[in-house]
Amino acid sequence: MEERIYLSAPHMGGQEINFIQRAFDENWIAPLGPNVNGMEQDLVAYSKVSHAAALSSGTAAIHLALIILGIKKDDIVLASSFTFSATVNPIAYQGAIPVLVDSEEETWNMDPELLELAIKDYIEKGKKPKAVVFVHLYGMPGKIEEVAAICKKYEIPLVEDAAEALGASVNGKMAGSFGDFGVFSFNGNKIITTSGGGALMSENKTWIEKARYLATQARDPAPYYQHSEIGYNYRMSNISAGIGRGQMQVLNQWIDKRRANYSFYKEKLEHHGFTFLEEGKGTFSNRWLTCVLLNEQFSFDNETMRQKLEQSNIETRPLWKPMHLQPVFKDCKAYVNGVSEKLFKQGLCLPSGSSLSDRQKESVVEKIIKII
Ligand SMILES: *Cc1c(COP(=O)(O)O)cnc(C)c1O
Numbered sequence: 001m002e003e004r005i006y007l008s009a010p011h012m013g014g015q016e017i018n019f020i021q022r023a024f025d026e027n028w029i030a031p032l033g034p035n036v037n038g039m040e041q042d043l044v045a046y047s048k049v050s051h052a053a054a055l056s057s058g059t060a061a062i063h064l065a066l067i068i069l070g071i072k073k074d075d076i077v078l079a080s081s082f083t084f085s086a087t088v089n090p091i092a093y094q095g096a097i098p099v100l101v102d103s104e105e106e107t108w109n110m111d112p113e114l115l116e117l118a119i120k121d122y123i124e125k126g127k128k129p130k131a132v133v134f135v136h137l138y139g140m141p142g143k144i145e146e147v148a149a150i151c152k153k154y155e156i157p158l159v160e161d162a163a164e165a166l167g168a169s170v171n172g173k174m175a176g177s178f179g180d181f182g183v184f185s186f187n188g189n190k191i192i193t194t195s196g197g198g199a200l201m202s203e204n205k206t207w208i209e210k211a212r213y214l215a216t217q218a219r220d221p222a223p224y225y226q227h228s229e230i231g232y233n234y235r236m237s238n239i240s241a242g243i244g245r246g247q248m249q250v251l252n253q254w255i256d257k258r259r260a261n262y263s264f265y266k267e268k269l270e271h272h273g274f275t276f277l278e279e280g281k282g283t284f285s286n287r288w289l290t291c292v293l294l295n296e297q298f299s300f301d302n303e304t305m306r307q308k309l310e311q312s313n314i315e316t317r318p319l320w321k322p323m324h325l326q327p328v329f330k331d332c333k334a335y336v337n338g339v340s341e342k343l344f345k346q347g348l349c350l351p352s353g354s355s356l357s358d359r360q361k362e363s364v365v366e367k368i369i370k371i372i
Contacts, residue, residue: 005364007315008189008289011254011355016246023238031056031216033238035245040199042248046167047174049182049201051208054236054244055215058163058185058198062133063090064211064234065159065181065200069131071096076122079133080110080161081322082340086185087135087161088323099129100324100334106280108343109142110134114335116150123154131157136165136175137320138349139191139258139288140277144170144178159183163198164288166191167255171282176201186240191254191288191354192247194240254354258287261352261361265290268365272372273298289349291319298372302348308371314364319347 019035028034040052055061071077073095079088081100091098101118104111115132122129132151136142144160151158160179162168168175176182182201186194200211213219218231236244262285266276273295279285294302306316321344324334351364 002313002363004313005315005351005356005360006353007317007349007351009353009355010188010193010195011353012243013246013250013253015249016243019242019245020239023242028238031233031235031237033241035238035241036236039194039236039241039244039248042245043184043199043201046248046251047176047182047184047201049174049177050203051201051205053200053208053211053215054241055198055200055211055234056236057196057234058161058183058187059086059090060215060232060234061181061183061185061198061200062087062159062161063093064214064232065183066090066094066096066131067214068207068210069157069159069180071130075130076127077131077133078115078118078129079323080135080137081324081334081336082108082320082343083135083137083161083323084163084320085323085326085328086163087133088329091133096130098323098329098332100322100329100332100336102322102324102334102336103339103343104143105339107140107142107283108137108277108339109140110147111337111339112143112146112150114337115147118335119150119154119156128154129156131159133159133161134179135161135163136168138277138291139165139168139286140279141165141168141170141175141283141285144175148178157181164190165286167251167286169284180204181207186244186247191258191286192244192251194236194244194247197236197240197244199236255286257354257356258290258352259285261350261356262287262290264361265292265350265365269368272369287352289352291347291349293343293346294348296346300371302346305348305368305371309364309367312367314367315351317349319343319349
C-alpha cells in the first residue's frame with residue numbers, strides 16, 4: 001500500500017515544543033497562563049483586531065458571540081447555508097431559529113443580494129433578524145464589504161466565521177476583522193492548529209472581557225465561588241496555546257505553501273476539465289483547501305473520483321453539504337438559488353496540507369489524470 005496522502009494534516013513548525021516545555025517548567029497546566037495570554041496577543045498583532053479571547057474551539061467562539069449579542073429563544077439568525085455545521089449549531093444552542101442563505105458563484109460564500117432579500121422579508125413579517133453569521137469558506141474571502149454594509153444599513157450585528165480563513169484578506173483588511181465579532185478555529189486540520197481551539201475577536205473590549213468571563217464559568221468577583229449567570233467551560237488550555245504560539249510563527253509560511261499547492265494543481269489540472277476558484281480583485285485567499293469542480297461532461301461524478309483516489313490511499317473530500325440539505329436543519333427556512341447545491345454535486349477538495357511534498361502532489365495529479 002502506498003503511504004497515505006492526507007487532506008490537511010497538522011504541520012508543526014518546531015518551536016511549539018519549547019512553549020509547551022515552558023508551561024511544564026512553570027507548571028502552568030491549566031486553562032490559563034502565559035501561553036494563553038501570548039496567543040491572544042499574537043492574534044491581535046496578526047489580525048489587527050484589538051481584542052482576542054483564546055477559547056477551546058471555534059464553535060465555542062461562535063456560541064459566545066451569540067450569547068453576548070443577546071440571542072435568545074425564537075430569535076431569527078441568518079447564516080450561510082454553504083458551510084460546516086459548526087457555523088449554525090450555536091444558533092440552535094440558544095434556541096434561536098437559523099434561516100439559511102445560499103452562496104454567490106464568484107467566491108462560493110453568502111450572496112449579499114439574497115441576504116438583503118431575507119432581511120427585508122423578515123422585517124416585513126415583524127421578525128427583524130437579530131444577527132448574521134457569515135462564513136469565508138476554504139480560505140476564500142466572501143463579499144464581506146457588501147455584507148457588512150447591509151448589516152450596518154439594517155443595524156444587524158455581524159459575526160464573521162473566519163474559522164477557515166485565518167490570514168485571508170480583502171483590500172488588505174483581514175478576514176475576521178469586518179464583523180462585530182470575528183471567529184478563528186485551530187482544530188486539527190485547519191491552517192494552523194492547537195490540536196483543538198479557537199478564538200473570538202472584537203474591537204469591543206467589554207465584549208471580549210465578557211467572553212473570557214463566560215468561558216470560565218461566569219464567576220463573580222468574590223472570594224468564594226459565586227455565580228449570577230450561567231457560565232461555560234470554554235477557555236483554551238495553556239498547553240494548547242503553547243502549540244498555537246509556535247504555529248503563529250509559521251502561519252505566513254504555511255499560507256505560502258498552501259497557495260503554492262493551489263497554483264500547482266491549477267497549472268496541471270485546469271486543462272483537463274477542472275474549474276478552480278479564483279481570487280477576485282483585492283482578495284487574498286489563504287488557500288486552506290484547494291477545491292475543484294468536475295466537468296459535467298465527465299463520465300463519472302465526484303464521489304466516484306473520491307473513491308478511486310481513496311483506493312490509492314489519497315484522501316479527498318466532497319465540498320460541504322449545504323445546511324439546507326441537512327436532515328437536522330430540514331425544517332429551517334432557506335433562501336436558495338441553486339449555487340451551493342451545484343457546488344456540492346460537482347466539487348472535490350484535494351490534498352492541501354502545508355507539509356505535502358512535491359512528489360506527493362505529483363502523485364495526486366498523476367492519479368487524477370489517469371482516472372479521467
Ligand atoms: C472548523 C470550523 C468551525 C468550528 O471550529 P472548531 O474549532 O472545530 O469548533 C466553524 N466554522 C467553520 C466554517 C469551520 O470550518
